[in-house]
Amino acid sequence: MKRLKTVADLEKLRAEAVAQRNAKDWLEVCTGSGCLACGAEAVADALDGEIEKRGLGHKVGVRRTGCHGFCEGAPLVVIHPSDTCYTKVQPKHAAPIIDGLGAGEGPVRDLLYLDEGTGERIERLQDIPFYRHQERVLLGDNVRIDSSSILDYIAVGGYGALAKALSEMTPESVLHEVKKANLRGRGGGGFPAGRKWETTRNAPGEPKYVIVNADEGDPGAFMDGSLLQGNPHSVLEGLILGAYAIGAAEGFIYVRQEYPLARKSIEIAIEQAREYGLLGRNILGSGFSFDVVIHRGAGAFVSGESSALMSAIEGRVGEPRPKYVHTSEKGLWGKPSCLNNVETWATVPHIIDKGADWFRGMGTEGSKGTKIFSLVGKVKNTGLVEVSMGIPLRDIIFKIGGGVPDGKSFKAVQTGGPSGGVIPAALLDLPVDFDELTKAGSMMGSGGMIVMDENTCMVDTARYYTSFLAHESCGKCVPCREGIRQMLAILDNIAAGKGREGDLEILEELAEFMQVASLCALGQSAPNPVASTLKYFREEYEEHIRHGRCRAGICTALIAYEIDQEKCQACGACQRNCPVDAIDKSEAGVFTIVHEKCIKCGACLKACPAKFGAVVKVPAGAVLRKSAEEIGLAGTSR
Amino acid sequence: MNSRRMTVIGPEASPPLDVLIIDDDAASAEACRRILEEDGYRVAVAGDGEQGLRMAEADNPSVVLLDPEIAGVAGFEALGRLAEAASATVPVVMTGKGTVDSAVESMRLGAHDYLAKPVNPERLLESVRRGVELGRLRRRAHAPRMKQDLLLQALALLEEAYSLGMGKRTLLEELAGLETEAKRHAQSLGRTWDKGRAIAEIREDLLQADAIMRSYGFRKNALIQTLLDVQEKFHWLPRHILEWISGRLDVPLREIYGIVHFYEAFSLEPRGRHSFQVCTGTACHVRGSSELLSRVSAALGLQPGQTDSRLTYTLETVHCLGCCALAPVIQIDSDYYRDPDRSRLDKIIKTMQREEAQA
Ligand SMILES: Cc1cc2nc3c(=O)[nH]c(=O)nc-3n(C[C@H](O)[C@H](O)[C@H](O)COP(=O)(O)O)c2cc1C
Numbered sequence: 003m004k005r006l007k008t009v010a011d012l013e014k015l016r017a018e019a020v021a022q023r024n025a026k027d028w029l030e031v032c033t034g035s036g037c038l039a040c041g042a043e044a045v046a047d048a049l050d051g052e053i054e055k056r057g058l059g060h061k062v063g064v065r066r067t068g069c070h071g072f073c074e075g076a077p078l079v080v081i082h083p084s085d086t087c088y089t090k091v092q093p094k095h096a097a098p099i100i101d102g103l104g105a106g107e108g109p110v111r112d113l114l115y116l117d118e119g120t121g122e123r124i125e126r127l128q129d130i131p132f133y134r135h136q137e138r139v140l141l142g143d144n145v146r147i148d149s150s151s152i153l154d155y156i157a158v159g160g161y162g163a164l165a166k167a168l169s170e171m172t173p174e175s176v177l178h179e180v181k182k183a184n185l186r187g188r189g190g191g192g193f194p195a196g197r198k199w200e201t202t203r204n205a206p207g208e209p210k211y212v213i214v215n216a217d218e219g220d221p222g223a224f225m226d227g228s229l230l231q232g233n234p235h236s237v238l239e240g241l242i243l244g245a246y247a248i249g250a251a252e253g254f255i256y257v258r259q260e261y262p263l264a265r266k267s268i269e270i271a272i273e274q275a276r277e278y279g280l281l282g283r284n285i286l287g288s289g290f291s292f293d294v295v296i297h298r299g300a301g302a303f304v305s306g307e308s309s310a311l312m313s314a315i316e317g318r319v320g321e322p323r324p325k326y327v328h329t330s331e332k333g334l335w336g337k338p339s340c341l342n343n344v345e346t347w348a349t350v351p352h353i354i355d356k357g358a359d360w361f362r363g364m365g366t367e368g369s370k371g372t373k374i375f376s377l378v379g380k381v382k383n384t385g386l387v388e389v390s391m392g393i394p395l396r397d398i399i400f401k402i403g404g405g406v407p408d409g410k411s412f413k414a415v416q417t418g419g420p421s422g423g424v425i426p427a428a429l430l431d432l433p434v435d436f437d438e439l440t441k442a443g444s445m446m447g448s449g450g451m452i453v454m455d456e457n458t459c460m461v462d463t464a465r466y467y468t469s470f471l472a473h474e475s476c477g478k479c480v481p482c483r484e485g486i487r488q489m490l491a492i493l494d495n496i497a498a499g500k501g502r503e504g505d506l507e508i509l510e511e512l513a514e515f516m517q518v519a520s521l522c523a524l525g526q527s528a529p530n531p532v533a534s535t536l537k538y539f540r541e542e543y544e545e546h547i548r549h550g551r552c553r554a555g556i557c558t559a560l561i562a563y564e565i566d567q568e569k570c571q572a573c574g575a576c577q578r579n580c581p582v583d584a585i586d587k588s589e590a591g592v593f594t595i596v597h598e599k600c601i602k603c604g605a606c607l608k609a610c611p612a613k614f615g616a617v618v619k620v621p622a623g624a625v626l627r628k629s630a631e632e633i634g635l636a637g638t639s640r
Numbered sequence: 641m642n643s644r645r646m647t648v649i650g651p652e653a654s655p656p657l658d659v660l661i662i663d664d665d666a667a668s669a670e671a672c673r674r675i676l677e678e679d680g681y682r683v684a685v686a687g688d689g690e691q692g693l694r695m696a697e698a699d700n701p702s703v704v705l706l707d708p709e710i711a712g713v714a715g716f717e718a719l720g721r722l723a724e725a726a727s728a729t730v731p732v733v734m735t736g737k738g739t740v741d742s743a744v745e746s747m748r749l750g751a752h753d754y755l756a757k758p759v760n761p762e763r764l765l766e767s768v769r770r771g772v773e774l775g776r777l778r779r780r781a782h783a784p785r786m787k788q789d790l791l792l793q794a795l796a797l798l799e800e801a802y803s804l805g806m807g808k809r810t811l812l813e814e815l816a817g818l819e820t821e822a823k824r825h826a827q828s829l830g831r832t833w834d835k836g837r838a839i840a841e842i843r844e845d846l847l848q849a850d851a852i853m854r855s856y857g858f859r860k861n862a863l864i865q866t867l868l869d870v871q872e873k874f875h876w877l878p879r880h881i882l883e884w885i886s887g888r889l890d891v892p893l894r895e896i897y898g899i900v901h902f903y904e905a906f907s908l909e910p911r912g913r914h915s916f917q918v919c920t921g922t923a924c925h926v927r928g929s930s931e932l933l934s935r936v937s938a939a940l941g942l943q944p945g946q947t948d949s950r951l952t953y954t955l956e957t958v959h960c961l962g963c964c965a966l967a968p969v970i971q972i973d974s975d976y977y978r979d980p981d982r983s984r985l986d987k988i989i990k991t992m993q994r995e996e997a998q999a
Contacts, residue, residue, distance in 0.1 A: 035961070035962040035963045036962075036963040036964070036965045036966065038963075039961075039963040039966055039969070039976035040966070040976075073963070073964065073965030074965050076965060219959070220960075221920070221921035221922050221959040221960040222921040222922030222923040222924075222925075222960055222964060223960070224960065224962035224963075224964065227962050228962075259868065259903075259904075259905045260958065260959070260960070260961075260962075261962070297864075297865065298864075298865060298868055299903075299905075300864055300867070300868055300899075300903035300904070300905040300906065301903050301904030301905040302902060302903050302904060303959075305903075314864060315861075316861050317859075317860055317861035317862060317863040317864055318895075318899075319898050319899050319902045320902065320903075321902075376964065378922070378923035378964035378965070378967065379922070379923050379926045379927065379964075379967075380926060380927070384923070384964055384965035384967075385965065416922065419922075450922065452922045452923060452926060454926055458926050463926075466922070466925050467922075470959075476902070558930075578982070578983070579981060579982040579983065580982075581934075581935055581938030581939055581982055582938055601934055601938065602931075602934075603931050603934035603935045603938065604928070604931040604935075605931075605935050605981065605982050608931075608979075608981055609981060609982070
């Protein structure tokens with residue numbers, strides 16, 4: 003009989019799970035999306051095969067875990083209990099890894115992380131700079147558990163907070179603890195979770211609902227998906243605690259369609275929790291009953307907004323509605339409904355377990371605890387990082403992220419996704435918390451952090467987000483629909499070298515108007531990418547408009563590719579790789595680019611061997627001038 | 641009429657055989673089979689006359705394609721016996737010895753058409769199409785008892801319709817409507833028009849849609865989840881299924897289309913068997929996904945969102961694949977590639993083409 007009827011049952015099960023876990027060495031293979039894409043499954047299979055071949059099954063096990071975070075080192079394997087961290091592991095490494103276990107031949111040196119600064123190999127996970135500067139409250143367990151095993155979660159202390167709440171605390175005291183912790187929502191707005199819970203709890207109307215927002219629509223962010231995939235029970239436990247505090251009997255988990263792995267993982271978790279009596283009727287004999295339903299999203303950014311998300315759960319088009327009444331009072335089917343982000347819910351068990359004071363010990367005055375960021379773009383160590391609130395941006399990007407690769411210089415970092423903005427190098431010492439980021443013209447958002455270098459164009463960045471938003475605006479209110487479209491038209495012109503004086507002023511006016519007049523936060527925050535790039539990088543816009551120049555070499559209309567004849571070794575790689583046959587070879591064997599045919603895909607630049615470096619990007623104007631010279635119009639400007 | 645043939649009406653019957661090829665030249669038989677199967681016919685091959693006659697009797701194919709020069713039971717004899725059997729089967733002769741005599745002899749013995757080898761695919765398809773149609777007419781005439789059985793079934797249906805207060809006209813209109821949908825559907829997939837098959841297919845589709853709706857208890861508020869499952873199963877949302885769902889769940893079609901247009905996940909066009917998904921998430925964008933996209937687009941000859949006419953490839957962009965460390969990344973079917981160059985892409989596409997040709 004699996005069903006746990008009392009807290010004592012749970013503790014007994016925990017003791018067994020811990021004993022089982024301690025009986026073996028474990029090879030913890032990261033099977034997060036990044037590692038899977040790099041072949042982690044084959045690595046895990048090879049390790050399994052090697053263990054079986056040597057008959058070591060009773061001493062060593064393979065555990066397929068969620069995302070460890072250090073995606074740059076994918077595929078990753080961590081040894082438990084020694085915490086040896088192997089990077090870029092391939093199936094052929096299975097045998098040496100197993101040779102190196104315990105009192106064997108010691109760790110496989112070549113697979114250990116190489117610190118480029120000191121030239122030393124680092125063995126233990128927690129000593130690698132990427133991990134050393136983090137505070138991995140939520141993500142830490144991702145390394146240690148197989149998400150399809152509730153026993154793994156229980157072994158690391160899982161459902162202990164729930165047991166504590168149900169046996170020792172009233173719903174009021176759970177609510178009080180979360181309020182006291184001053185936990186702010188991790189999904190974007192940073193609204194205090196405790197206050198939202200209280201509103202729903204006190205709002206008239208039954209039944210009440212609790213909902214997990216796992217829509218994660220921000221492109222370039224994968225924290226919520228990784229948490230849900232790697233540690234689904236932590237989200238579930240948080241949700242059950244919330245339901246207990248609020249007085250809800252039913253919950254929903256809204257999962258982004260593009261995350262099949264996360265969905266599978268939470269499906270299995272729910273099933274297991276039901277089997278063990280941690281969901282369903284009379285949980286742990288407390289008399290409290292609660293159950294959960296999964297709802298898949300269908301791919302629409304705006305559906306992550308609270309009122310839109312709720313109408314999608316009701317089976318209707320996921321459009322926002324005006325919020326003169328909050329969803330926390332009148333949400334799903336008009337009933338009080340409390341929506342929180344994945345990370346918000348997953349933080350709750352830690353607060354209940356270790357107490358509000360512990361939580362308040364981390365972070366800044368206004369932002370307590372830790373926050374997970376997805377650190378991506380032009381940064382050496384791409385991955386998921388969890389840090390104490392208030393850590394300077396510089397530490398995240400340089401100490402943890404290892405700075406900008408290829409000797410390029412840092413230009414800006416974008417936070418907050420399509421609703422956020424860019425932060426320039428001058429503000430690198432900014433402490434990262436909700437209020438400081440907002441003050442700088444960006445926002446915390448859900449935690450996307452995209453690093454940009456000198457080769458990133460700020461006009462293009464603004465245009466990228468604006469075109470994303472033009473696609474995602476639901477079209478219900480005019481300021482958002484038309485405003486974004488006009489902004490995009492102007493940005494398209496500027497990027498095409500057709501910008502006019504006065505364009506920037508129109509952009510600013512539009513931005514101001516949309517911020518006040520749009521129906522939901524999508525429209526209200528849509529101008530942020532434009533406004534913040536204008537604020538910090540106005541001169542780049544002006545260069546595009548006045549001189550038709552894109553200094554980053556990104557806006558295709560303003561650049562051209564050329565072959566530097568001095569450097570060209572006539573190997574023909576460019577010609578072979580050109581998808582549109584735009585490279586000519588003369589009888590004398592000289593390769594040239596036919597600009598009329600060129601689609602500027604960059605295939606030639608990529609194909610040209612780095613040691614030659616003969617294909618170069620040049621301003622489009624240079625090509626125009628050159629062809630003018632060729633037909634005898636030297637001196638005429640364009 | 642034996643009882644085996646009766647089972648043709650029932651829903652569980654294995655589908656009837658369209659064409660039986662009797663030819664001892666395996667290569668030629670295989671070539672014909674491929675051409676016909678590509679057009680959706682169900683085909684069997686017999687290597688000699690005796691086996692052929694046995695199969696013809698057992699499976700009652702609509703058309704028999706026969707080479708009279710085969711070994712074993714002499715081909716012309718087989719042809720004669722086939723024609724004499726007074727079954728609905730339509731014999732068609734194909735031969736490498738295209739003499740006037742053999743043609744005359746074939747026709748005299750009851751061949752419906754005469755094809756010269758090597759067979760021209762278009763001639764073959766045309767001849768088989770006409771043969772199948774004729775076979776169906778003949779079969780109907782040959783099957784008086786089958787007709788009575790059908791009528792009984794129809795009466796039962798009518799009885800039920802009347803008892804539910806539905807008039808005969810409404811019933812017929814609904815059926816005609818579904819048939820029109822079946823025809824449109826077959827056309828949209830570029831298939832040759834075969835009424836019986838189109839109806840069978842559409843019926844199968846609707847049964848699957850029902851199974852999906854049933855798994856959600858036919859709840860209206862599970863509409864989006866239902867549509868997602870249909871999308872997953874069929875890789876697109878065919879119109880006849882949307883109309884069916886609209887009727888079943890009593891949701892206006894316009895509302896369904898509203899939802900379908902709103903969400904990225906849905907497609908109103910058939911998608912290719914292979915998918916190329918270029919990630920355009922922010923991490924990929926700053927690391928050059930637009931250059932990758934134009935490279936892939938040029939390699940496939942497709943714009944994002946397009947599928948080629950043979951439904952082999954679909955090129956799409958996605959907002960984020962969640963493996964930003966590989967940026968810029970493309971997912972091709974279930975594999976991920978970090979910024980593949982032109983030759984890599986060409987290799988992948990070539991492999992797919994080879995597999996398609998073999999299949
Ligand atoms: C256009 C738009 C998209 C949003 N997308 C998400 C999302 O993908 N995930 C999320 O957690 N919150 C998203 N939000 C924020 C939610 O509306 C809501 O504030 C949040 O889920 C509440 O949870 P929290 O308080 O725990 O952050 C979005 C908001 C807007 C306006």
